[in-house]
Every structure is written in C-alpha cells, then in structure tokens.
Amino acid sequence: MRYFPHTEEDIRRMLETIGVESLDALFSGVPPDCRSSGSMNLPDPLCEWELDRKMDEMAGQNAAVPNLTLLLGAGRYHHHIPSIVPALANRSEFLTAYTPYQPEISQGTLQAIYEYQTLAARLMGMDVVTASHYDGATALAESLLMAVRKTGKSTVVVSRAIHPHFRQVIQTYLKPTGFVVVEAGFTDEGTTDLTGIDWTDAAALAVQSPNFFGCVEPLSRHADAAHGTGALLVASFTEALSLGILKNPGSQGADIVAGEGQSFGLPMGFGGPGLGMLGARQDLVRTLPGRLIGKTRDRNGNPGFVLTLATREQHIRREKATSNICSNNGHCALTAAIYLATLGAEGLVRMARTNHNKAAYLAEKLQEIGMPLVFSAPFFNEFVVQAPPRFEAVRRTLMEKGILAGLSIQTHYPELDNPYLFCATETVSRAEIDRFLAEVKP
Amino acid sequence: MRYFPHTEEDIRRMLETIGVESLDALFSGVPPDCRSSGSMNLPDPLCEWELDRKMDEMAGQNAAVPNLTLLLGAGRYHHHIPSIVPALANRSEFLTAYTPYQPEISQGTLQAIYEYQTLAARLMGMDVVTASHYDGATALAESLLMAVRKTGKSTVVVSRAIHPHFRQVIQTYLKPTGFVVVEAGFTDEGTTDLTGIDWTDAAALAVQSPNFFGCVEPLSRHADAAHGTGALLVASFTEALSLGILKNPGSQGADIVAGEGQSFGLPMGFGGPGLGMLGARQDLVRTLPGRLIGKTRDRNGNPGFVLTLATREQHIRREKATSNICSNNGHCALTAAIYLATLGAEGLVRMARTNHNKAAYLAEKLQEIGMPLVFSAPFFNEFVVQAPPRFEAVRRTLMEKGILAGLSIQTHYPELDNPYLFCATETVSRAEIDRFLAEVKP
Amino acid sequence: MSIQMAASGLSMNEPLLWERGRSGRCGVDFPEDDVPDRMLPDDVAASTVPDIPALSEIDVVRHYTRLSTWNFGVDTGMYPLGSCTMKYNPKTNERQAGLGGFANVHPLVPESGCQGVLRLMYELEQDLCEITGMDAASLQPAAGAHGELAGMLILHAWLSQRGETRHKIIIPDTAHGTNPASAALCGFRPVAVASGPSGILQAETVRNVMDEDTAGIMITNPNTLGLFEAELPEICRIVHEKGGLVYADGANMNALMGIVSMGCIGVDVIHLNLHKTFSTPHGGGGPGAGPVLVKRFLEPFLPVPRVIQREEGGFGLSDAYPLSIGRMVGFYGHFLVCVRAYSYIRSLGAEGLRQASRLAVLNANYIRSTLKDVYHLPFDTPCLHECVFSDRKLLPYKVGTIDVAKRLMDYGFHPPTIYFPLVVPGSIMIEPTETESLEELDRFVEAMRTIAEEAERNPDMVHAAPCRTRVTRLDEVEAARRPCLAG
C-alpha cells in the first residue's frame, strides 16, 4: 500500500527493538475476548486509476452546475469561485496543518484567521467574530445558548421566517436542556411579526435577514423590540453575500450575529462543509463558543498571533466551557477570507448588486407570466412567488432539460398558496433566465 | 482588470514622477508612423465564469480519456498520472520560477532537475542527461547534429522504423545545412535492416527501440554495425516506460540516447508539451545541446546545485553554441522525476510489465479473430497487425461508441498490407479490451 | 550527535491584508450587465461600502502564498500531535472531493439528481458500521465534538422515550475536554472517575459510581494514554445492568481498525473522527466530520434526514423517524469530507485498514521503546497508537515539556501534544501514525534524545527555542490579558 513506508525489513527491525515477536503481539493489551474474529467485510481495495473511474462514475450520477442552470438557493448558493481561492487555500501548508496550537510554526493559519475574524467583524458590524463554527445553523443554535447564558433567562423567540432547517437545529440543541422556543410568525410583507409575542423570560429574539423568503428584515425595529424586553437580538443569515450591500446587522442593533458563509468561496458540496460565522459585541466575548485568535508579540517584540481566551474552551474548562466545540471549520474561514480579499470592497458591492439585479429581473418576468411575488418587503437574491397549480409538473420536466428552478416551501408554510422560493445569482445569464421563462410561460 | 494593480491615483503619481503627461506619452520613442491606428480586433474580454463556461464547452468538443477507451499510442501514451505528480509539480514555487539563473533562491528546481538528470541517466544507461529538450523528435534531430559535430562527417543513417514524425523533424533540422539523410529499411521481423547501407561519411545511425512498429530493436547489433564504420549509434524511443523492463540503450552500445518522456507523468495534451530526454556518454558532454545542472558547494561548504558548462550555450557562445536552445521543458522534467520517484524501481517494472501484458493479450486476441501480427520481433506495448479490408469502417463506428483503436500506418508504409498499429496500457482493463474485440469480431 | 538542525532560509515578510489594500483594486472582473440595475430601498441598503481591503489578483496570491510558508503541515514533516492522528492526507482524496459532480451539487436537488451522492453516503455509513461493529450511522455531525453531542442527545432521547430522566454521566479523568462539555450540553453532569494504576479504567471504579441516576459512561477507547480499556466489556455489563448506555469516543480508532469491533464488546454509541482515522486533512482547524454510529436499538434516534435505500431501487433521504434527535446541521453534514474518507476506505480495503492500525501501533511502540530511557514514561506498558511521556526527568534542569516542544521545531519536527492528558503532569503525547517511516522515527528519536542532553548541558539553549522559526515564543499571557481579536 503506497501510504505505508514500512518495508518488511523495517518491520522486523522495529519489532526487535520493541522486543515483540510479531505485529499481532503488539496488541497484547487487548484481551482476547475483545479481538475481532473475522476480517472486515469491505469491498476490495482499488488502485488509484480504478478509484478515479469509480468516483467519476458516482460524481456523474449527480445533477451539478454548470451543466445545471440553478434558480434555487434556500441555504446554499451557486456563486462563482475565483480560481485563486482554492489554489491558495489548498496550499498544503494550510491544508495539512492541525489547529494552530504551536504558534511559532502556525503563523500562516493564525494571521489568515485573524484577518478573517477582522473582515467578518467589519461585514457583520460586530466587535468580535470567532475563528469559525460548523455552519450557520449550529452557529445560530449556539448563539441562542450564549444568550441564555448571558441573560440567565430560558426562553428564545425564533422567527418562523428563519430557514426551517436552522429552526430544526435550534430545537435539537435546546430541547434536552429544556429551554423553550417560542415561534414568531410573519407579516404580509414577509418579515417577522412580533405582535402578540410573549416575551416572558426571553433571552433572545432570533431573526434571519434576508430571511428564508429572501426578504430583508427591519432589524432596527426588531432590536428595539428585543432590547425593550431585555432580550438580545440575534441576527442570522444564509446568504452572506447580502452583507455586501445591506446595512450590517450590528449597525442596526444586533447583539450577536450568526450566519452561514458558504457564499464566500465555498462550493455547495451537497450542503457541507459550510462556514458558521459567529460574532458578538465586545461585552459578550467571554461567552462566545469556539476558538479566537488574538494578536500579540514574540520575545523579540515582533508581532504575531496566537489562539487566545482559551479559558472559555472545553480543553481548559471541560463541562463548564462555553461550548463543546473543538475542531471548527477553519479552512472554510480561510477560504472565505481569500474570497473576500479577492473581491475587495468594490467587488463585493458589485457582486451583491449583480445578484440583486438578476433576481429582480427574474421576479419581474415571473410576475409578467402570472407568478406574483407573495411578499412585498425588499429582497436580495431570493424571493417567493405564488405559482399556478400546473407549475410543479413543468418544473419536473425542466430537470431533464438541465434547469432546477424554485423550491416549493408549501410543507413548511401550509398557510401560503403554492409558494415557490426562487434565487438568481451572478452566474446565471439573462439568456438562461429567458430560456427558463420560455419553458414555463403558459 | 484584476491582473493590474494600478489605481488611477497610482498612475497619476507615477506619471508625475517620470515627468510625462499621459500613458501614451510614454511611447515617445515610437515614431508616429509606427503606431497602430485602430484598436485590435479581438473578441470582448470574458470574466472568469464566462471564460470557464467557454473553455468547458470547447473542451467538451473533444474525445478524451477516460470517456474514450484508447487502444492507440504512436508517440503519445495514456498512462495513469498519480494525483501527487501534478499536485507537487504545480507548487507555485516550481511553476512560476524562471530558469534557475540565480542558484541561491532556486535550489528547489536545481536539485529536482539534477535528480531528474540522474534518474534519466540510469534509465537510459548514459553518463549524462541534459536538463531536458523540447520533445523526443527535436532531441533526436539535435542529437544527429551533435554526431555530425563530433565526428566531422555529414551523413546520417536513419531507420525507417523510426516514428515518421521524428523523421520529418530530422529532415527539417538537417535540410538547410545540407546534411544527407540515408534511410534504412526494416526486416520481416520488424526491425531495422542495415543490409546494403552506404556508410560513407556516416556520422550516426539512428534507430528507435521499441520502434514505431512497437518492435524492440537489436541495439547491440546496430551498435556494432555503426561503430564498425566510425559512426555513432543514436538510440531513440517514444515510449519511455519501456525503459522499465528493456535492456537499456547505453548497456547495448548506444552513444547518444534521445527520446520522448511523455509517458512519465505528462498528459497527452494533444501532443504537447512532452519531454525531450537527451543523454550521452561522458566524452560527448561538451557537445551536448541545452542546459545541464551540476553539483557544487557554497561558501560555507554546503552542497548545492548550479547551471553549469554554460560555455556550450548560446548566451555565451552565440553562433558557435552547441544549439540555439534556451528555455527547455524543465517543468516536464520535474514532472517526470516526480513520476519516477513515485513509482520507484519496483513500480516501474510492474507498470512496464502490466503494459506489456495488456498489449500481449490484445495481440493474441486480435490474432484469434483474424488480425495477425505483421512482425515477429518482441514488442513492448504496441504492435502492428494486418487488418481485414472492412476494419476501417468498423473502426469509424467505434469512435461513436467511445473506442479509439488502432492507427492505420498504410500511408507511411505503402509496402505493408492494411497495417494497423495498436497499443494497450495499464489503464485499459481486460473488460474494455473484450468489449472492443466483441465489436470487431467478424 | 548525528542529528542536524533544520536550516534557516529566506522567509518573506507580509503585512496584514488591510495594509496591502488600496482602493481602486479588485481581484475579480465582471461581465457587462445583461439585466437592468435595480436599486435596493435606502432603508435596507448600506449607505457606505463595506470596509474590505481592495487587492489585485496577484496581491492576493502573494499574500496567501507567503502566509502559507509560515506554516508547518503534514506535507512539511512529521507531525506527531498526540490524539490528532496526523497521518498523511492523500492527494487523491482531494481530487475526488473536487469533482464537479460532488462539489457543485445543490443540497436540495431532487433525489433523481443526487443518486451518486446518496450512494456514497449510504456506502460510507455501511463501511463505518463494518469497521466499528455498529449497526447504523449518521454522517451529520460536523466534527468529533459534534459527534459526541449527537451521541449524548441519543442517550438523552433514549432515556426520555423510556420516560427516564438521569442527571449524571461517568467520564474518566483521561477524557478529552470535549467529552464533559458535550455531556453538559445535554444537561448531564459529568462524574469524573480516575483511571487505575496501569492507566486504564477499572470496572470496580465504575461499579462504585454507576447508579440509576447515571445515564451511562463516555469512554475513549483506546484512551488518551494510548491504552486499550481492557475492562471495557465488564464496564459495559455494569453500565447496562444499571440501565445506562455506553458511549465510546472513537477518535482514536486508528489503533483498532479490523482488530477490535467496538460493537461486539458492548459499546452502544460511538463517534469517529474522519479527519483523524480516515485521513481527511485537518485544514488548520477543520472542517472535520464526526459520524455517529449506534446499535440497532438506538437507530430510531439517529439524526434526520437519514439516507435510505428505496425499495424500488435507488437512494433517498427520509425524515420519517419520529424518535430522532432531530437535525444536527443545516443540511447533511460535511459531505465533501465524507467523499475523502470514502476515497480512503476504498483505497485501502479491509486488509489495508487493518495494516494501517497495526503499523500505527508499531510506530508508537517503537518511539516508546527508544525514548523511555531518557524520558519518563508514566505507564510503562505496550501502548497502542500513541505513547505518553512526561518531563519529569528534565525538571531538575528547569526544562519543561514546553521547552522540549519548542526545541523540536528547530530540528524540523512539529511538537507532540503537550500537557494533555491532564492525568500526567507535563505530558508529552506522541502519536506518530502509520505513515511515518522508520528513518523519520529514528530522526525524531535522535532529536528528542539530543534535546534531553541539551536540557542537561545547556538548558538556556532549550529555553531560547525555537531559534529557527521566523518568530520566537509568543506572549500568550499578554494576548489573553488584553485581547486584540480584530484589526
């Protein structure tokens, strides 16, 4: 096996040095009744070219962009990934390193993630952003636990306009410890409706903006409402690119921001890995879950970076830690930083604006052919339309023509009438949109 | 444009420093009558995702492995390229460096090419191998010029069993200076026939082994014949992998070896770039064309490597240089070295043997269905069969089924009867061969 | 001393990203607009441009290329970080994960459009079951700790379904910090138990604390001392008898593939770290993947959606598991990490995986044998995948574990894990993995022996280490005292 450097002779010499007879004898600490009897039942090993062929074949069984025209987002977005992004992120010094426990030989990762923390903090309008979390959903769930810890209260108000999967993850995290999740509905405009909410013991209000319907939430108003009751405002997002042109959540009063950064240079990858972006105001730093990188100096006074504030973490505090998280999605954070550096301020704005324009075009044209917008609030690159009954059948046939357009969100929102969530990004051309429209035009 | 770092402000400041008014004013040294009038007529620029799409489309218009089952060689061979080979060769420190003129910051390239020279010399049985040449054909042509220079004679004897393209390149190189090319035919066994050759003023005999028919040449005998007349034996090859199991050319008396190294980890790439491997006996070193890397020491006595024996080269000797070559195919040599290091002795032998076995199987089976071998000499992974008249029609239909099998060599060898050159490498499975056979079985 | 120090070479300087930026630059080009410009209303649109530095493409390339050279990875050299299984990360795995047909698949594509993806997930689950001796798996957990959390949630849900509430969980003192933290997230109070004199947990100890208010035990096997928990079968019986469950932290599975079937010896739930045992790159801090595996009776509690084989053929995703703990992540886990692990398992096969474990154990024991005369070995028994020394013999010279670690850098090695496990003061936890060659081990041993000598003869030199790196020791205290977490 090409990954093993041991020659027969090496093994013999090593066993001799150790003073055992055979490889099997190394396992003398394993009682006989714990040993496996037979050998594992796994497919025969493949040499590299057989493996390539097998994987090509399996990969070929999936509908993937660019062969697919994608007018669908809902938590994963198809954005162009500049070729330099993976080329740099995959430099083996970055890719094959562990968490930077030894700063003297990890300054590459450390500076890069410190830069990520900084860029992310600026975009989200936060003081501090962690070195990453698993994904937007788990970041959001953990940020609610943070709010609970910080406020000492035990209820969280969660908008129904948050991505349904995110809400499910919140349930998973909060259920066993008995924290209560109160759901808030949404208005005709498509944003979170706080009327009639019972704020008793509310630690936080969680909203997403742009929300699952694509609508931009009035965060300032939500902040006022939450703060008025002593709750924190936790703002989430699934489409990080929107941070390029929307008012940032921090500037509108969010206390914690927890969202998904996949749009920043990560492939959709059937949903993972993504990037959990988690930031907070300065006074919440010591309740943040996960790793933080800080600036310091070496013995010669040269600047350098280290993992810091470890006393929040599990390896020091064990069950009293702010979270159990250990490995995070650091490489995804590195990737996001490279992506942001590549776009720069101007590129980010232009990219965001292009996304908005494409989506606006699609929305206008759908409206023209009888699929009206369901909500009236401004949207970024996603929106919900009410489709005619026959649309589902057409949509299915489109898959064969290489178009995946819209997602029915009926099951999640039974009160809406045949609602479909659409998305358009910079990668889809007007010609492609028009081709799709021609297919669905009645 | 993302490749230009100049802001408007930068340009202004720089022009000011230089003391000119505008960018156009920088071209004051270009007389007005030399300036282009209009702008160039080129397609509009594409952003990266448009470019990706365009290139995907153009790439998609070609029949490429692994979608194609390839039973064809004739100078380019489909071998598996281990994933580590491009991953390492494309490390940007290797890829974006120039020729290592400044050894103190080029030791990576220098040691790697020194190692290539060493491995190649061992494989070819030569004392010295150059840092690379453009490809096998040009290496062969230049080695004949070497022989002419060394011997002071002006005729070269060239086997007709050498790849026709290689012979054409020899013509191109030798024609203008009036050197005479005498062609030698081939025997029924399929190897070079030296009977009746006029050796007057012969500087060299050039043969290829395995030759264009796939047959292994009796190099020792050819060496005796050449040396007997004072000519040098120049041995060529197009399938470098054969060096893994065949007696090496040096051990059989070759004075110069000049062949193609594409099989060592380079993609077929529609024929280029490849790797010209060019080696010689020690006494011919100073007549070698192209770059050589040698071992030396630094001021602290540490070992290191430098470009050496530059006095043979054009930048020192100008018109008296041993060649005009400057940039060579260094990155291809690096790639070949990585490939060889990956295989190692045992892997190389196994790889070569697997190739031979696949080809032998194909040959046996073709024979069974009425396509006899044309030649009787041993072959490596290529061979010529006589096909029935209807084969060409079948072969065409096979292309649609994703099989490219055999090459008609009739035009190059009108004296043969419907001859087809076949090849099989390690990447083709028995099942694929059988599928092909089933298609062509009468 | 034959060991040579690493050399020092040119190391490029590189400022912070925003010190490089210059307004007017951009590393991406845009096509001409093909749709009309539509402004967002002022009340939602930002009035200023975000403060992101502007660079040209080459600036970005140089910035990150230079930063990368300040790092040390497995590709750079031996990385014997204990408990982290820093084995070679095969390049072929990267090729497979980079295939467009995997990387560019939307997670909400209809089932017909992701059969290859689902098949891979399904087969990987099966493979992992086979390797651990468990019955069912979920690939959702995003890392080891997340797998632990999934496991704890499963314990919790199983108890709830039985109408039980238990408040405690037994966790040995050798456990990784994530274990108590994960348990705490589910409201379990960890009961720390001490391992016995030979470094393993004694059944007796468990018997003494296991009761009806205890949900079960979380036990790492092999444990973080690199030792097999030989009394685990008995421990399982004890825990089961009291109505508890046994959770195994399988992060150290690299010692036992094909050797021990965790399922057969009584484990009910286990998680694996694909980024350790199954060779996926750690990426300087993740993403990893921490699949959770269970015995049949716990299958209903696994996270949803689950990958299922449809009766009519093909694969699907199903939410129809009412007892499920729910969803652990936004979609289905770190699929692209799973592709790499699948690629690894398919490349090795059963015999290859078993051999990986045997050689990993061989390497660890070789280091144990060749260093134990100069470094204190708290538990002098054959180890499995790693061996744990301490700095006790160096303390007379005022040289500690941290100094040894830093000095190793000068010899071109990544340091081992230090000061963990906590049960060994000044621990030096060395996990070479199977992909290190004998020569590399010998060089490492030589470096360690040299450092021990240096500690005696020239402790100041060791205190001053590292001297070859571009920065010297960094002030971590200051960093924590006055945190500067953003520029």
Added chain:
Amino acid sequence: MSIQMAASGLSMNEPLLWERGRSGRCGVDFPEDDVPDRMLPDDVAASTVPDIPALSEIDVVRHYTRLSTWNFGVDTGMYPLGSCTMKYNPKTNERQAGLGGFANVHPLVPESGCQGVLRLMYELEQDLCEITGMDAASLQPAAGAHGELAGMLILHAWLSQRGETRHKIIIPDTAHGTNPASAALCGFRPVAVASGPSGILQAETVRNVMDEDTAGIMITNPNTLGLFEAELPEICRIVHEKGGLVYADGANMNALMGIVSMGCIGVDVIHLNLHKTFSTPHGGGGPGAGPVLVKRFLEPFLPVPRVIQREEGGFGLSDAYPLSIGRMVGFYGHFLVCVRAYSYIRSLGAEGLRQASRLAVLNANYIRSTLKDVYHLPFDTPCLHECVFSDRKLLPYKVGTIDVAKRLMDYGFHPPTIYFPLVVPGSIMIEPTETESLEELDRFVEAMRTIAEEAERNPDMVHAAPCRTRVTRLDEVEAARRPCLAG
C-alpha cells in the same frame, strides 16, 4: 532607511532522492492482474531492476514539497528578470489547461474528436496575427529560440524557392544569444552590427552591410535595452530592397500590444514568447511556446501540419503545403501552453492587452526615473518594458552587478537579469512587468537605493550577500571545472 530585510525562517533539510529511497517501498498501487503474465525474451528484457529509488507516497510528497520551498517564484515576490517578462501567471489559465477535454486528448484522434482543440488553435493563431499585424501563424515552435529557428528556416526556404543561396544575416550586438545561434543552425553567418549611440540600430549601419549575399536581418524590437527600434521602417526598406527579409524577435512584445503593429512597419517574420507576453508560467525552465508568424507571401513556408478551417465547416489539420519548411516538433507544438495563452487573451481582450503594455512601460519608466540618480543609466531616454542600468557607479567600492543581485535576495526580491545585454558592461536589466504594484516598485527601489548606500559604506556586507538564503553563493567555477552532472 525604511526598507526591511526579509526574515529568516525554518527551512527543512532534504536529502537527495536516492538517499531517501528504501527498497520495498512504492508510491503506486496496482490492481490484480486481469490478463496473463507474458515474459519478454531474455535478449531484450533487462536482467536487473532499474536503479530508481523506492519511496512511499508521503516520502515523495515531502521531498518535493520541501524542495519547492527552496525556490522563489512570481507568486513569492517581485521577479524583475529583464527580457523574461515575469508577469503574474493567472491561476485560471491552469484550470483551463487542466480540463480533461484538453489534457487528455490523444494527438491522433480523428478530426471529429478534436474540434474544440482545433478551434482553439485556429483562433489563437488569428489572435496572435491580430496582435502582431501578421497574416498567418504556426503554433508549433516549442519556445522562443525554436520560433527563431522556424523563422530562419522560412527565410532559408523562401530563398531556396527563389533559387537563391545567401550566406549572411545581420544581427545587432544587443541581440539575445539565441538569435545568432538560431541563424547558425540554418547555415547563416551572423554579421554583428553595433547599435548607435542612443541604443538603437541606425538605418545607416544596415545600409552599409546589407548586400545580395545577406538573407536579411534579425532584429529584436523593442530591443534588449528596452528601446524601440525607431529606424525599423527604414531598415526594412533597405533590407527588402536588397532582396532580404526582416525577422523580428518578438520576445519583448509585452511593450507593444495594441501600440505597434509589427506587420505594418515592415516585418516579414516574427516569433512570440507565449511564456512571456501571454502569461504562461515558465515552470523553472519551460515549457514555453514560440509561435512563428509571417506575412501572407511567406505562409506557404510555415511548418506543417497546419490548422485549417474546412469549407464544409469545422477545422482540420493539413499537410498539403509543398513549400513548407516541414515539421518542427513531434506533434503540433505545446498545445497546453497555447490553452493558457488563449485563456489570457480572452480574459483581457484588445483593450486589456493594450493596457498591459502601457502599464508595463509605465512600471519600467518609474524604476528608471527613481533609480537613475544612484545607478548609472547608460541610455538615459524613456524606455519601454525594461530599463538597463550598470554597476559603473559602484565599481569604486569594488561592488559589482553580481553583488547587487545577490543582496537583493536578502531584501526579498528576485534579482534582475545581469550582465546582459552584452553591450552594457555590468548591466542590470530590470523588467518589472505590469503586474507589479506601485508599492512593490517603491519597495524595490528602496532596496536598490539601500544597496547602493551599503556598497559605499559597507561593501563587505554586500559581498557577503545573500545572507538570508539557505545557501550562500555557490561555486560555479568549480562546478564547471569538475562537472558532477549525475548522482
């Protein structure tokens, strides 16, 4: 002095490949044989195994990863190697060249199976014609020197076809060494002519030597002093009048894209260096590509096979050019290099290419302007893509060009081209290219100025340079005296 030296950092040692090898290792795995084993006869089969070192996969990975870190590339930092146009090599080009549909195409696939390839080649030829103002092109030449050879062969063939034999060719003294060497390969005897006092060739000089035994002139434009050959139109007239042809070495085309049409000013044949002007990576010594382009009347002489557009649509390859100089390479040239150049041209378009040239010239003049007070500038006129200084002002301190070059490394820069062109003693030839930013240029200028000061104040320090690199100056004399060319 504000300029900071580069740092020194950890640089891993790495032995020669064969010192790493150990019989029994192998970096590749094989499938089970699915066909019978067939031995080759003893008289052709080697009786021993080739002497190639055996390594496991990780050994190979570490060997080359470490070696790579001893190198300096454009991605590492500024690489102002004159005459080499070391501009940024876009990563997107690598993506395109790596596409299976290009990389894995056999060169003898039937035309129907390579339409994308042929279209790319055809369009690239057209683009290059447009950029140079020529009429027809061949992508076959494998590098710049090979393009020159193709050009010389075309001159030779054209003369032959007219029944002429001419023995001489005019080559200015500023020419790159490849020019006389290429001419010599075709049997032409170079007649060296001196450039005039302002660094360009005077028409008068050509008039004096051009005769009926002279095939023409080989002239580099802009020349290697970075100057436009302003008298070229007149020179062309003179050469043409005497029945000769004008060959332009277009390796420096990066100065003139969209600015000067070489065809319009009288050039008959030109070659381009795709690995310079068109951003393809140099790879530490190639592969490059040196397409040759000609005026219509010389088209019949271009190398075969040629890419043609078929009347019935689609593209093909044709050998039907009886006057052709023949084949230059085994197949059709460095196709995968052509893919990169095509990708570059399509990314920039006409305006982008023109801007590249303008900015390249801007950068060179900026360096010229900011250094000329401290370094001797032999030709103090505005330059094009590069500027040439000399060490004259440093000689009083016994500091020469070589010392400046080596000292630049300590400041983190690749040195410029040195001691070329030959017409300037101790020349320092600086070609920044358009992809260097103002800040980078400023740092470079600062480093150069600092070195000039150091030369005066502390020449020993400059003589001792480089001090940051892992090796110091290497003994090239010894290397040549006792060549050790294989291990």
